[in-house]
Amino acid sequence: MSETDAMSGTDATGPGDLAELTVAQAGALLRSGEITSVQLAEHALGLIEAHDAALNSFVLVTRDQALERARQADRELRGGLDRGPLHGIPYALKDIFDAEGLPTTNQSWLTVSDVAAGDSAVEERLRAGGGVLLGKLATYEFAMGGPSPDLPFPPARNPWNTEHIPSGSSSGAGVAVAAGFLRVAFGSDTAGSMRGPAFHCGTVGLKPTYGLVSGHGATPLSPTMDHFGPLGWTVADTAAALQAVAGPDPRDPRTRDAPAPDYLGGLTGDVKGLRVAYSSAWYAHDPETLPEITEGIERALAHLEGLGAIVEECKLPAYELFNACGRIVMAAEGFATHERNLREEPRKFGRITYQKLLPGAGVGAADLLRAMELRRRLIEALDQRVFADHDVLVTACGQTTAARFDAFPLDWPPPRLANDMQTIPFALTGHPAMSLPLGFAGNGLPIGVQLVGPRFGEAGLFRAGTALEAEFGRRGTRPALTTGAPDDRHATA
Template identity: 55%
Template sequence: MPATGTTKPLHELSIAEAGAALRAGELTATALAQDALARIAALDGALNSFITVTAERALADADAADAAFKAGIDAGPMQGVPYALKDIYDTAGIRTTCHSKLLVDNVPAADSVVAAKIKAGGGVLLGKLSTHEFALGGPSFDLPFPPARNPWNPEHIPGGSSSGSGAAEAAGLCRMAMGSDTGGSIRGPAAYCGTVGLKPTYGLVSRRGVFPLSYTLDHCGPLSWTVEDAAITMEVITGHDPLDPASADVPAPDFRSGLGGDVSGLKIALPRHFFAQAEGVSPEVLAAIDKAADLLAKAGAIVEEVTIPDYELFNAVGRVIMFSEAFAIHEKDYRERPLDFGRLTFTRMILGATTSAADLTQAYRLRPGAGGGGQPPAAQAVRRDPLRLGAGAGRALRQLLGRLPAKLADPDHAVQRHRQPGDVDAGRVLGLGPAAFGADRRAALRRADGSAHRGADREGAGPDGAAAGDSRAQAGGMRRRCAEGHTRCPHERG
């Protein structure tokens, strides 16, 4: 259904375009919502991007937005615009599951800060989106809901953990989808699905009411159709929250102020060696990076190749912090309901039970600004010289990963295999008896392997550890890359 004054279908309108049509009286929020709901009904059966569709809420929000426009009330650029939330954002009266059996019946009493801000700004909530379980383990087939698929090719994965956000946005099911990013969970799905994804500066967006993965690493941000739409969303959701300890009490930037400018004089660092040495990188990817750098240089930017110092050290730092904090959040459920975790989440997160206070302290010393507060002296020193503490702390962190069995030190590979005698003994680490992690747990893992993960060691397992082999009929042979040959989103963004 085209909007008045444009040949574009409604689902291809950006937030800025839809907003202009709404304010000109050429379009109603109800028409936008109805079109989005019809598109979800027609397409999402193959994509699984939504866990919960809130049709009644969407139509009520749209009716309220239309009434506000008629009354001359404009609550901001999201008024009347359909959006969706990754299912880790609390929504009052609407379940928030984190894509997990552990929270399948969880209905929050209050909205997260981000949800409340968008609601106050007149946004139209379409529903809650798929994620990897607790924003960590996936794609998984032993959870209450199926994993989201890539709209470019449903046989491929959309990236994660904001998998449903990337898929829904690329498929034109919503105008904006909120995600979260701890180690790439906004940027990855945006790259896999061909959308814009923004990991905001730490502290700009409140995380209160968003289920945490890692307290000191989590960020909330949008996936959108255009860069301008990401800027518009940031205008709505940015702001100091005194009840979020990591929230920055700083003036909100003018996110749209630089959209009309050019890149003349902009200095861009290009760590080409990092991309060139990445495992499994294709010539096409390197060629695309080089072409982008060349185009930026021709447009006036200053592109300089740089070398990233000791990336593996900082990768180790991130893993130690993330898994330690994640395990601390979920320790009670590990002890009391271990079988209710999906296998991938369970096996990845258990790494946090093996780290010591000394390991975590060394990781924090090497990470500038950990904790969201002021810069401690050690962190300030590391910011001036990132390798100043490398001789001691760096060696200790490398040794930590070296002490761990290889199958858990590299979870991207370990999670697809049966438990082996050399794996970390979760029962011993947690002090649990055999009823939780002994024969019963191993039998459960074998059953899970036999159904959803069987054959992942054989040819056909995806580079992200996606299930394959005998489970291909269920898993659909999902792969890491988008469909070959595509140069644009299949929905042809004009």
């Protein structure tokens, strides 16, 4: 397939195609009896079987279990039991989340055979909400490494052009949603691991407020920066997915002891009076930023203002402060999390993961304390300079389109990669942040924008995102997929 053909995309056929039904559309048809959950699951499984050989988004497909859960959902819905917005809807989990009886491989030889004794909090809530688990999704090793060839499963590939990476580490989630296998998937974000795949694959990716979604039963990387949440094909799909998993969990002390608000009630696209901040200093004058991305952000701001939002420029602390601080915290915590295996079984790590984790050994207590103090001041600066007077901050998510696989280094650290993300600041501060597609660059690959809100301000992000999606979303366009014979790159259960 030529590069042009691979990126040309196809127009979706509309609601008649089961893959193109939104969560709300599918839910309405499930409740009316016009379709069944079994039909949705079988259709999704058929797409995965036909096309995932070229994309590697799944590492495990739970076909039999999925169909049984779909049959149960159909029985319950026919009987009048409604468990919520994802009842009967297929989804999948990044392979760092435990699901009872299934392996949690973390894409690592160290844990490739580990079988979960119970459900993670995310899976527990999705199961209780009647969702239909289709399987486990590709990730970078321990949500940290890269698209490395020395791991148990091949790396996921960008569906818009398989010669390009989908970004990571929630790579399989971004690919599966963009390809139309799923409406929603669930991943983690420690420095941009959901927003990166969303940006590079043209989906919506939400890093919720720190502590909004429980991390119980999810493999940790950097406990004070780990976030857990959804990727979706639309803003409304993503809001429905967050509704299903958000809320307190006594097993995770990071969670807030308060119920999640209604995220679905405000998806009207009305942004009149919404206070929107932006600061072009982070991206507009950086030569690494594609002009198309800067222009896209400017169009988004103009559109919001035209709809009645109040758009104002603000002054942010230097991006480099956030980046350096976040890298120190993540390095120290990542090394501490994996120290035992790094010392006892270093050769079982993938090459890139080992090289990325090991520098954390050199972060001393004084370094970490200084970073934590800087982190406090940066959080304070955002709260006072931006979110005291604004509902949403609009900024860049990534600076370029997805890199080619052959441009990705086998050793770390690399020269500056031409797909640098600007996501780590809000993983460091804990503010909610969402990657939203804005269309495509001249090379046919997706570009987008990042929306950031005050803590627990996800509803404002959905409000602004709905308005922008209506103008720029191109939700009717899908990547052209290759049909290939199934192989043994992932298991079927």
